[in-house]
Amino acid sequence: MSIGYADEYGIADRRRGALWIRVPVKPGAGAPLQGRVHALRQRQAMNYMLCQFCGRPTDDRPDGRHLFLLHAANGKPIADGERTATPPVCDGCALEVLGRPVVWRECAAALVEDATAWGVAGIVYAPETLSLDPPGHGWSSVRT
Numbered sequence: 001m002s003i004g005y006a007d008e009y010g011i012a013d014r015r016r017g018a019l020w021i022r023v024p025v026k027p028g029a030g031a032p033l034q035g036r037v038h039a040l041r042q043r044q045a046m047n048y049m050l051c052q053f054c055g056r057p058t059d060d061r062p063d064g065r066h067l068f069l070l071h072a073a074n075g076k077p078i079a080d081g082e083r084t085a086t087p088p089v090c091d092g093c094a095l096e097v098l099g100r101p102v103v104w105r106e107c108a109a110a111l112v113e114d115a116t117a118w119g120v121a122g123i124v125y126a127p128e129t130l131s132l133d134p135p136g137h138g139w140s141s142v143r144t
């Protein structure tokens with residue numbers, strides 16, 4: 001048993017065995033929603049190593065590596081093999097973001113040579129009960 005949309009539509013709704021939230025696709029329309037992630041853009045940015053802000057490829061650096069800026073309010077550096085649901089950033093957008101002093105204090109940066117998709121992060125439901133798994137939380141990452 002699994003959950004799904006009554007009118008589920010192929011790979012637009014389900015990828016890697018996971019059901020994805022439906023989001024409007026209107027490039028260039030609307031205003032940025034601070035602190036919220038557009039599910040489709042996030043998935044595309046992670047799968048194709050695109051900048052999370054401007055959508056350009058992030059492998060155009062001379063060394064071919066990808067720049068990741070992750071939240072690290074505790075000052076902990078990014079470890080080798082660490083997983084993230086945060087897409088990479090191009091150098092131009094990184095300079096703009098890091099120009100904000102509050103961001104400097106809360107970011108850790110890493111240049112990554114190989115960033116392989118590992119799985120899906122999201123809300124997990126128990127198939128038997130369709131309740132959150134783990135109970136009361138649900139947010140998890142699943143190997144796909």
Ligand SMILES: [Zn+2]
Nearest residue numbers: 051054090093
């Ligand atoms: Zn960018």
